[in-house]
Amino acid sequence: MNAEGSSVSSGQVRADGSPRLEAFKLYIDGEWCESASGRWLETKNPYTGKAWAVIPRGNAQDVDRAVQAANRAFVSGPWASMHPSDRGLLLHRLGDLIAANAERLAELEVRDNGKLRVEMLGQMKYLPRWFQYYGGLADKIEGRMPPTDKKGMLHYVSYEPVGVVGAITPWNSPLLLTVWKLAPALAAGNTVVIKPSEYASTSLLALVELFEQAGFPKGVVNVVTGLGAETGEPLVEHPCVDRIAFTGGNLAGRNIYEAAARQFKRVSLELGGKSPNIVFGDAGIEDAVKGVISGIFAASGQTCMAGSRLLLHSSIHDAFLARLVEVMKAARLGDPNSPDTDVGPVATEQQLQKVLDYIELAKEEGARCILGGRRATRPECGEGWFVEPTIFADVTNDMRIAREEVFGPVLSVIKFDSDDEAVALANDTPFGLAAGLWTTDLARSLSLPKRLRAGTVWVNAYRVVSYLSPFGGFKESGLGRENGLEAIYEYMEAKSVFINPRPAITNPFTLQ
Numbered sequence: 001m002n003a004e005g006s007s008v009s010s011g012q013v014r015a016d017g018s019p020r021l022e023a024f025k026l027y028i029d030g031e032w033c034e035s036a037s038g039r040w041l042e043t044k045n046p047y048t049g050k051a052w053a054v055i056p057r058g059n060a061q062d063v064d065r066a067v068q069a070a071n072r073a074f075v076s077g078p079w080a081s082m083h084p085s086d087r088g089l090l091l092h093r094l095g096d097l098i099a100a101n102a103e104r105l106a107e108l109e110v111r112d113n114g115k116l117r118v119e120m121l122g123q124m125k126y127l128p129r130w131f132q133y134y135g136g137l138a139d140k141i142e143g144r145m146p147p148t149d150k151k152g153m154l155h156y157v158s159y160e161p162v163g164v165v166g167a168i169t170p171w172n173s174p175l176l177l178t179v180w181k182l183a184p185a186l187a188a189g190n191t192v193v194i195k196p197s198e199y200a201s202t203s204l205l206a207l208v209e210l211f212e213q214a215g216f217p218k219g220v221v222n223v224v225t226g227l228g229a230e231t232g233e234p235l236v237e238h239p240c241v242d243r244i245a246f247t248g249g250n251l252a253g254r255n256i257y258e259a260a261a262r263q264f265k266r267v268s269l270e271l272g273g274k275s276p277n278i279v280f281g282d283a284g285i286e287d288a289v290k291g292v293i294s295g296i297f298a299a300s301g302q303t304c305m306a307g308s309r310l311l312l313h314s315s316i317h318d319a320f321l322a323r324l325v326e327v328m329k330a331a332r333l334g335d336p337n338s339p340d341t342d343v344g345p346v347a348t349e350q351q352l353q354k355v356l357d358y359i360e361l362a363k364e365e366g367a368r369c370i371l372g373g374r375r376a377t378r379p380e381c382g383e384g385w386f387v388e389p390t391i392f393a394d395v396t397n398d399m400r401i402a403r404e405e406v407f408g409p410v411l412s413v414i415k416f417d418s419d420d421e422a423v424a425l426a427n428d429t430p431f432g433l434a435a436g437l438w439t440t441d442l443a444r445s446l447s448l449p450k451r452l453r454a455g456t457v458w459v460n461a462y463r464v465v466s467y468l469s470p471f472g473g474f475k476e477s478g479l480g481r482e483n484g485l486e487a488i489y490e491y492m493e494a495k496s497v498f499i500n501p502r503p504a505i506t507n508p509f510t511l512q
Contacts, residue, residue: 022053024201026062026225027208029069030218036061041198041226046114046345047336049383053111055201058226060234063193066222070164070191071240073219079191082217084139090214091135091187095128097210102127105175108203110336113171114345114385115299117337123176130179130467130483134187137488141188150512154499159492161189162266163242166235168256170248171200171347172302172407177270178204180471181245184487186220193222193241195232197248199348201225228252236260243491246270247304250405250476257479268480268490270304270472272405273433275454276426277307277462280419281315283438287460289324291438292411295462297328297389300346301355301409304477305434307462309395309402310413311422317415321393325371328389334380345384346408352385355408359390362401367392367412397425405431419444427453432474436462455481 023040025032035056042051056062073079079087098105102124109120141159148155165185169178174196185192196204204223211221224231232252236244236259244260246253247270260267277295279288295307312320336344346352352375359373372390387409395402395412402412416422426435435454439445449457455473458464465471470481480490505512 021051022202024053024055024205024225026056026058026066027205027221027223028062028066029072029222030212035059035226036065043112043199043202044349045111046347047382047384049349049385053202055198055205055225058224058231060230062224062226063195063231063234063238066193066224067164067166067235067238067240069219070193070222073217074161074163074191077219078217079189079220082189084141084189087187087189088135088138090216091131091138091183094210094214094216095131095135097213098131098207099125099128101206101210105203105206108206109174109200112200112202113174113302113347114336115173115302115347116341116344118339119299123173127175127179130183133467134183134488137184137485138187138189141488141492148498150498152500152502154501156497158495158497159188159489160495162491162493163190164240165190165192165243165245165491166238166241167192167194168232168235168244168246168248169194169196169204171197172299172304174200175203175207177247178207180247180482180487182221183467184482185245185491188488188491190243190491191220191222193224193235195224195226195228195235198225198227232256233259236265237263239263241265243267245482245490253478266490268472268482269478270480270482271431271433271476271478272407273304273306273431273473273477274309274403274405274429275305275307275431275434275436276309276311276422276429276452277436278311278416278422278426278438278448279313279316279320280422280437280439280441280444281313282440283316284440284460285316285320285323288438289320289327291436291460291462292324293327295436296411297331297343297409298463300344300387302347302351302407303463305456305463306407307434307436308406308411309397309426309429310411311416311425312413313422314415314417321370321391321413325391328371328391331389332380333376333378333386333388343386343389343409345381345386347385349385351407352387355387355406355410358401358404358406358408358410359387362392362395362399362410362412365399365401366394367399367401368394372409397428403429419448423448423451427451430476433477434458434473 372388
C-alpha cells in the first residue's frame with residue numbers, strides 16, 4: 001500500500017541492509033507524514049521474534065504540531081461549530097467502517113502483540129458498539145436548571161468539552177483501550193492526540209485511515225508514534241493539552257500524574273491490578289476452573305484485570321488444583337493466527353524476561369511450582385516469546401509474586417478457610433481493579449461484592465467488559481472511569497451560569 005491517504009508506504013530498508021519492512025506514518029492535521037527527525041522504530045512480531053514493520057520515531061516537535069492542530073480544530077473550523085447530532089452521525093459512520101475492516105485490523109493487532117486472532121477479531125467486531133453508543137449520546141447530554149436561592153436570578157448548568165485530550169495507550173489491547181478513550185472524548189466534542197505504545201502502533205494508524213473515510217475534519221484526531229520519553233512526556237507537559245487519559249503501568253501512571261499536576265490538568269489513569277479470583281467450596285468446579293483459566297491464561301495473562309491471585313477454599317483446594325493442572329497441561333501453545341491455539345506469546349522480548357524473572361523470584365520465595373515455570377520450547381513455539389502457563393501453590397499473600405503485577409501467564413494460589421478471610425486476603429493489596437468470585441450461594445453473591453475493594457466484581461464470570469458499564473479501579477489501580485455514561489462526563493466540564501435580569505446590587509463589597 002502506498003496510495004495517497006494511507007498510513008503505510010511501500011517499505012523501509014533497515015540500517016543493516018536487510019529486507020524491506022512495511023513503513024507506517026504519523027497522522028497530523030489530516031496528513032500522513034514522517035517524523036521531524038526522520039528516524040524509525042522497528043515493530044516485531046512476538047510469534048516470530050522478527051521485525052515486520054517500522055513506525056516513525058516521533059519527538060517533541062511532532063507532538064507540538066499535533067497538539068497545535070488539535071487545538072485549532074477545537075477552537076475554530078467545522079468541528080468546533082458542528083452540532084452534536086452531526087458528531088454522532090460521524091461516530092456511527094466510523095463504527096460501520098470498523099466493522100467492514102475488522103479482519104485487517106485484527107491481523108495487525110496479532111502481528112504487533114501476539115494475541116490470539118480469534119480474540120482480536122472478536123474485539124474488532126465489538127468496537128463499533130462504542131461508537132454507536134457514544135454517537136447516540138452525543139446529542140443527549142443535557143444541561144440542568146436547578147433551583148437557586150438567589151431571588152430573581154436565572155440559574156443553569158451546562159456541560160462543555162474539556163478541549164484537547166492527550167491519550168496514551170498500551171500494547172496489550174491497543175485498539176480496544178484506545179477506543180475506550182476516543183469514543184466518549186469525541187462524542188463530547190473534544191479533539192485528540194494519541195500516543196500509542198511503541199510496541200503496538202500499526203493497528204491504530206490503520207484505524208485512523210477510517211476516520212478520514214468517515215469524514216472527520218482535519219486535526220480532530222492525530223497520532224504521534226515514538227518512545228515515551230520523546231513523545232509521551234512532551235504530550236503530557238504541552239500547555240495546550242487540557243486532559244490526559246492513560247492506560248498502562250503504575251510507574252508511568254505515577255509520573256504522568258505528577259507531571260500533569262504541575263499544570264493542574266485533568267487526568268484519568270487505568271493502571272495495574274493484582275486481582276483476586278475467589279473460589280468457594282460450593283462453587284461449580286468445572287465452570288470455576290474455566291473462569292480461573294479465563295482470568296489468567298487468556299491473553300497470556302497480559303490484561304490489567306488478570307485474575308492473577310486464585311483464592312481457593314481449603315475444602316476443595318487439592319481437587320480443584322488437580323483439575324486445573326489437568327486442563328492447562330492440554331492447553332495448546334503456538335501460532336496466534338491458528339484457531340487451534342489456546343495460549344499465544346507474550347508481546348515483547350522485555351516482557352518475556354520480566355515474566356521469567358518473576359517466576360524465578362517466586363521459586364526463591366518458597367512458592368511451589370506445580371505447572372510450567374519456564375520459557376516454552378515446544379516446536380510449535382519456534383523462536384517466539386512464549387512462557388509455559390505457570391501455577392504456583394503454597395503462596396502467601398506477603399510474597400512479591402502475590403503483590404506485584406507480573407503481566408504474564410503466572411497464577412498464584414492462596415488457600416483460605418472462611419468468607420471473612422477471603423475478603424481480607426482479596427483486599428490486602430495495593431491494587432483494586434477487579435475481583436471475581438465463584439459460588440452457588442445467593443446471599444454470598446449479593447453481600448460480598450459490597451465488601452470487595454475493586455472497581456469491577458464478577459460473580460460466576462470473569463473478564464467481562466461492556467461499553468455500557470463503567471470500568472476503572474480503586475487505590476493504585478487508577479483514577480476515573482471508562483465506558484458507560486460516566487465516561488462521557490470525564491471529558492466534559494460543568495459550567496454554572498447565573499443571569500440577573502434586573503441588576504439591583506445593594507452592597508458590592510459582600511457576597512451576593
